[in-house]
Amino acid sequence: MNITITDGAQEYLSSLLEKQGVEGIAVRIFIQQPGTPYAETCLAYCRPDEVNETDEILNLPKLKVFIEKMSVNFLDEAFVDYATEKMGGQLTIKAPNAKMPKVTADSPIEDQINYVLYSDINPGLASHGGEVSLLEVVDGQIAVLKFGGGCQGCSAVDLTLKEGVEKTLIEKVPGLTGVKDSTDHTVTDNAFM
Template sequence: MTTYVTITPDAEEYLASLLEKQNIEGMAVRVFITQPGTKYAETCLAYCRPEEVNASDLIQPMDKLRVYIEAMSVPYLEESLIDFAKDRMGGQLTIKAPNAKMPKVTADSPVEERINYLLYTEINPGLASHGGEVSLVELTEDGIAVLKFGGGCQGCSAVDMTLKDGVEATLTSRVPEVRGVRDVTDHTQAENAYFK
């Protein structure tokens, strides 16, 4: 039996009680991620009637309910958890999917995925404190990561330092295929820049 999403016993009990209240034969739960692998990714949990099951859905049988998992979402659901915390008001269902916006990568993953993973998990959180972000445009054949800055980084006077000391140092030390970086951002647009 494959577990795609860890569902705690309390969450299973809570979800089973919700399904029972629907009073529909064969009602199940469906877990999927909208816009997986992007910064807009959202982890979703929805009722699933028998006629709404997709042929490609994977089944995660549980003792008290049936869970369908969207096949395309599986890589982004690694290490995900659905929990229910009881409290005086009844309780709260929480869904955590740390890899929804960016799937976990390994040394064998494609170079672009490893670059994007570092940008998303290590570099962009620091830039976000200044309202900025950086994304990979392309990786050239000679190992240059072409990047584009946005938000508070676009037009920022400290972007050269961020590019060389932060982004390039991190990427070249952690992704051996990357020999350097190049910024293709139009920094003349400095309206929301962190440092002008």
């Protein structure tokens, strides 16, 4: 895991911890809803009685940081900085892998599929208010997908599935041979077309 917390951020966080007046207080970093489009990177105080034995520990010169085990992969390449400005300062956290951890050819096929869905396919569907998610992988080679939002009940969903989603997934995920749609498209309440 590679997390960078700049000297400026360490100074700032350390000063906040001192103001708490609690012996052994530290910082906790975690991702709320990791691996989803709604993922958010969070920093919180971590009192000694709130430490989990599964936490990863980052001992920095100016403070101790506990990283929630479930968030570790999603925090790889995270960058925490503090910039001083005229009206004070701002702490910024960038976690490029929060919504989807980096995948490699060795990653499970589910992770590879989700990575392509969230990084390549869903941004295009979002312009129509739609999205697609993975439900399961059958026989290690067929992705069962669920469309939502404006895609559910859309008259062009078959074309989107075959020419867009399936084509892209098969091209980018080795071993994947096809996709199936589990969505009930008779429900057309939010359909784009």
